[in-house]
Amino acid sequence: MSILDVLIVGGGPIGLACGIECEKSGLDYVIVEKGVLTNSLFNYPLNMTFFSTSEKLEMGGIPFMSIAHKPTRTEALEYYRRVAKTWKLNVRLYEEVKTLEKKDDFFEIKTSKGTYQTRNIIISTGFYDLPNxxxxxxxxxxxxxxxxxxxxxxxxxxxxxxxxxxxxxxxxxxxxxxxxxxxxxxxxxxxxxxxxxxxxxxxxxxxxxxxxxxxxxxxxxxxxxxxxxxxxxxxxxxxxxxxxxxMTGYVPNFALLNQLGVELSLDEKRQPCYDQTNQESNIPGVYLAGVVCGGLNTREFFIENSIVHAEQIVGHIVGKGKV
CATH class of the missing domain: 3.50.50.60 (FAD/NAD(P)-binding domain)
Known part of the structure; x- marks a missing residue:
C-alpha cells in the first residue's frame, strides 16, 4: 500500500481549498467525505442566503457569480461543484472515516470503503453533522x-x-x-x-x-x-x-480528534490545541482547518476567514520536506 502525502477528512469548502493547495504543490492526496460534496451546505435550509458575499467565498482562482450580492445555498452548491470539477480534485464521496491511528511514521485511516496510509492528516469536518x-x-x-x-x-x-x-x-x-x-x-x-x-x-x-x-x-x-x-x-x-x-447549533466531531490524541481546552469552548501560524495540532502531522478549530465556539470561523488555512497547512507540510 502506497503512503499518501495528505489525507483530508471532509469535502466541504475548506476541504476543497486544501485539495487545491495539494494540487498546486504536487502532493499525493485524497479527500474523504462521508456524504455528498459540501455535505454541510447541502443540509442547509433550501432558501438560505449566506452572510458572506460571493467574492469572499471564492477559491482556486474561480470567480463565484451570484444573482444577488450574497449567494444562496443552491448557488454555493453549484459553485463548489465547479471548483471540484475544474481542479479535478481527488474526492471520495459517501466514504465515512471510522478509525484513525498513529503508526511509526505515518497514520492509518480506516473508512467505510477501505484503508489508507498517510504522512499527514487534515481534519476539516465542519460542525453541521452533529446537533447540540x-x-x-x-x-x-x-x-x-x-x-x-x-x-x-x-x-x-x-x-x-x-x-x-x-x-x-x-x-x-x-x-x-x-x-x-x-x-x-x-x-x-x-x-x-x-x-x-x-x-x-x-x-x-x-x-x-x-x-x-x-x-x-x-x-x-x-x-x-x-x-x-x-x-x-x-x-x-x-x-x-x-x-x-x-435550532440549538452543532458541535465538531470530537470523536475523531480524540482518536488522534488532539488536546482540547478545559474551558467551555473545548477548543482544539493547534499552532495558529500553520494549523498543526499538538500531534505532529495532524492539521485542523475551518470551523473545527473553534471547538464549541462555532461562530468564530467561517468559510471566508478559513480558506487561508489551506495555504498555511500545505505550505507547512511542504516546508517540512517529508513528502
Whole structure:
C-alpha cells in the first residue's frame, strides 16, 4: 500500500481549498467525505442566503457569480461543484472515516470503503453533522428535529423554535409567513445580537407585535406528544405543540480528534490545541482547518476567514520536506 502525502477528512469548502493547495504543490492526496460534496451546505435550509458575499467565498482562482450580492445555498452548491470539477480534485464521496491511528511514521485511516496510509492528516469536518442536543426528556420524539429544510410541513401547525441565532430566526420567520403558529424559546433577553442585520429588525418587530410569540430567559424542560413544558422567569409553562424545531447549533466531531490524541481546552469552548501560524495540532502531522478549530465556539470561523488555512497547512507540510 502506497503512503499518501495528505489525507483530508471532509469535502466541504475548506476541504476543497486544501485539495487545491495539494494540487498546486504536487502532493499525493485524497479527500474523504462521508456524504455528498459540501455535505454541510447541502443540509442547509433550501432558501438560505449566506452572510458572506460571493467574492469572499471564492477559491482556486474561480470567480463565484451570484444573482444577488450574497449567494444562496443552491448557488454555493453549484459553485463548489465547479471548483471540484475544474481542479479535478481527488474526492471520495459517501466514504465515512471510522478509525484513525498513529503508526511509526505515518497514520492509518480506516473508512467505510477501505484503508489508507498517510504522512499527514487534515481534519476539516465542519460542525453541521452533529446537533447540540438540549438533553431534555422527549427530545427523541419524531416531532423534534435539529434540521430545517423548508416551511411547507408546518402550515397550520403549532411549532416551537428553540434558539435565537440566525438559523432559529430564519426558521421562525419563514414558517410564520407560511401560516404556522410560531413560538420561540430564547435563553437570553432577546434574539442573538449577531443575527443578520437585514433580518434582526424583522424578527424583533414580529415578536413585539405578537405575531410570533416568544419566551425570553427561558429553557425547554420537557417535550411531550402534544405539548411542551418550559421553564420561564415566571415559573413553569405548558403549551400545546405539534412540532419542535431545535435550532440549538452543532458541535465538531470530537470523536475523531480524540482518536488522534488532539488536546482540547478545559474551558467551555473545548477548543482544539493547534499552532495558529500553520494549523498543526499538538500531534505532529495532524492539521485542523475551518470551523473545527473553534471547538464549541462555532461562530468564530467561517468559510471566508478559513480558506487561508489551506495555504498555511500545505505550505507547512511542504516546508517540512517529508513528502
Amino acid at each position: 442536543l438540549m438533553n431534555v426528556p422527549g427530545e427523541d420524539l419524531p416531532k423534534v428535529t435539529h434540521y430545517y429544510k423548508e416551511p411547507w410541513p408546518y402550515i397550520g401547525q403549532k411549532i416551537i423554535v428553540v434558539g435565537g441565532a440566525n438559523s432559529a430566526v430564519d426558521v421562525a420567520l419563514e414558517t410564520w409567513r407560511k401560516g404556522a403558529d410560531v413560538t420561540m424559546i430564547l435563553k437570553d433577553e432577546g434574539v442573538d445580537k449577531n443575527v443578520k442585520y437585514w433580518v434582526k429588525p424583522d424578527i424583533e418587530n414580529r415578536i413585539k407585535e405578537g405575531s410570533i410569540k416568544a419566551f425570553t430567559n427561558s429553557l425547554v424542560k420537557e417535550i411531550r406528544e402534544n405539548e411542551v413544558v418550559i421553564n420561564t422567569p415566571k415559573g413553569e409553562v405548558t403549551i400545546e405543540n405539534d412540532f419542535v424545531l431545535a
